[in-house]
Amino acid sequence: SEALKSGRTIEQFEANRLANAPWELSLLARIDEGMRNGDIWLAYQPQWEFAESRISGAEALIRWNDPVRGPIRPDEFILQAERAGRIDALTYWVLEQAISSAEAMNALGSRFQMSVNLSAQLVDKPSLVSATSEIVLRRGIDCRLLTIEVTETASVYNRPAAIKNLLALKAMGFRLSIDDFGTGEASLCYLADLPSDELKLDRRFVSRMTTSDRDCKIVHSTINLAHALGQQVVAEGIEDITTFDMLRRLGCDLAQGYYIGRPETFEQLRARYLSFGRDGVKSFTSC
Ligand code: C2E
Ligand code: MG
Ligand code: MG
Ligand code: MG
Numbered sequence: 001s002e003a004l005k006s007g008r009t010i011e012q013f014e015a016n017r018l019a020n021a022p023w024e025l026s027l028l029a030r031i032d033e034g035m036r037n038g039d040i041w042l043a044y045q046p047q048w049e050f051a052e053s054r055i056s057g058a059e060a061l062i063r064w065n066d067p068v069r070g071p072i073r074p075d076e077f078i079l080q081a082e083r084a085g086r087i088d089a090l091t092y093w094v095l096e097q098a099i100s101s102a103e104a105m106n107a108l109g110s111r112f113q114m115s116v117n118l119s120a121q122l123v124d125k126p127s128l129v130s131a132t133s134e135i136v137l138r139r140g141i142d143c144r145l146l147t148i149e150v151t152e153t154a155s156v157y158n159r160p161a162a163i164k165n166l167l168a169l170k171a172m173g174f175r176l177s178i179d180d181f182g183t184g185e186a187s188l189c190y191l192a193d194l195p196s197d198e199l200k201l202d203r204r205f206v207s208r209m210t211t212s213d214r215d216c217k218i219v220h221s222t223i224n225l226a227h228a229l230g231q232q233v234v235a236e237g238i239e240d241i242t243t244f245d246m247l248r249r250l251g252c253d254l255a256q257g258y259y260i261g262r263p264e265t266f267e268q269l270r271a272r273y274l275s276f277g278r279d280g281v282k283s284f285t286s287c
Contacts, residue, residue: 030066031077031086035093040064042097043263046272047113047234048255050248055273057113058105059149059256060098061263062090082121088131091122095135095146101266102145108273115147115177123150124161129168136172143173147198150176152184163193170195177234182222191229198254199226203237206257210242220250227251 034040042060049056064072081087094116102114122128136143148169150162170176177198181187182205191199201222208215219235226233235247238257247255261272 027080028084028086030068031081031084031090034064034066035090039067040090040093042094042101042266044101044266044269045256045263046261046269047115048260050253050255054110055260055276056111056254057115057147058101058269059115059117059263060094060101061117062094063263078119082119087119087121088125088127091119092131092135095132096139098146099135099139099141101269103141104266105270105273106145108270112145112273113147113175114145115149117149117151117179120151123165124158125165126161128165132169133172143169144175147175147177149179149200150190151179152181152187152190159193166194170197182218191225196231198232198234200234200236200256201252203257206235206237206243206247207239210240210246216246219247219252223250223252 031040041063043063044058044060046055047057047059048054062074062078064074064077066072078087078090081090098114098116102112105112105114135141148166150166166176175198176194176196177200178187178190178194178196179200180202181199183202184190190196199222201219205215205219205222209219210216223233232253234254234256235243235252236256238244238247238255238259240259243257244255244259261269264272
């Protein structure tokens with residue numbers, strides 16, 4: 001316990017040191033460098049479509065192997081990037097990479113949907129739609145291949161501006177998804193104000209649904225609510241077959257989690273898709 005205590009102290013010291021340290025100053029430069037040299041890259045986590053028994057999409061999740069600090073958790077460095085004023089560049093970099101991957105996956109034959117995460121700090125920015133349009137026009141892409149995930153966080157942002165931006169993105173053809181549904185401050189408000197296409201049930205409910213009757217009922221009702229509004233439901237954080245089967249029985253549309261696959265490189269995603277993309281029944285005998 002003494003070791004634990006001192007361990008925590010070292011951790012705290014380290015956290016304080018990092019918060020004020022020179023690396024903060026070079027963070028901006030290191031993010032730019034990472035986007036160029038491959039230290040920053042996208043991992044893809046497969047999504048399983050129950051109705052078709054196949055992998056029908058993936059979520060692009062950013063990764064950073066910093067040469068100085070080693071791997072840095074995405075939610076941590078997204079926060080740092082937001083503070084350093086680098087979230088725009090990072091987001092548009094993600095968008096371009098995800099578009100290329102989505103095009104490559106769709107070229108394999110069947111429809112494949114790619115999801116990207118949009119930072120809460122960017123969602124109400126006036127430049128969001130013009131910058132995104134610029135990429136779309138320059139690349140000549142089909143926006144329908146991409147799903148944009150927005151999280152309802154506790155952070156304060158200009159809600160009318162955010163809704164206006166999201167409507168414009170939807171008009172361009174992007175699908176909209178409400179991420180981490182059920183954990184935000186105003187998930188139901190989002191559902192009421194935003195014509196989203198999809199709702200992602202947070203892992204908190206999903207991971208407890210096989211052991212907690214209350215959580216299972218929340219999941220079940222949320223699926224019905226989403227369907228009543230014409231939306232699809234993705235369950236995230238599925239780690240075992242029991243949860244997977246239960247969600248299928250409750251009418252959930254899409255499944256994401258370690259049980260289906262961990263975030264992996266594009267090559268791994270492609271190989272996985274090719275090996276059981278078209279007859280998943282072999283891999284998931286319970287389907
Ligand atoms: P998220 O969008 O809710 O992503 C899901 C997170 O849950 C991912 O963590 C994923 O690896 C993890 N996960 C998936 N399946 C399971 C499971 O079965 N069990 C458990 N325990 N975890 C699972 P990750 O990759 O660390 O990302 C964390 C968060 O960072 C994301 O949450 C998202 O909010 C943010 N993020 C990641 N990439 C980007 C990005 O490109 N842009 C922005 N703005 N945010 C991003
Ligand atoms: Mg997400
Ligand atoms: Mg999520
Ligand atoms: Mg999250």
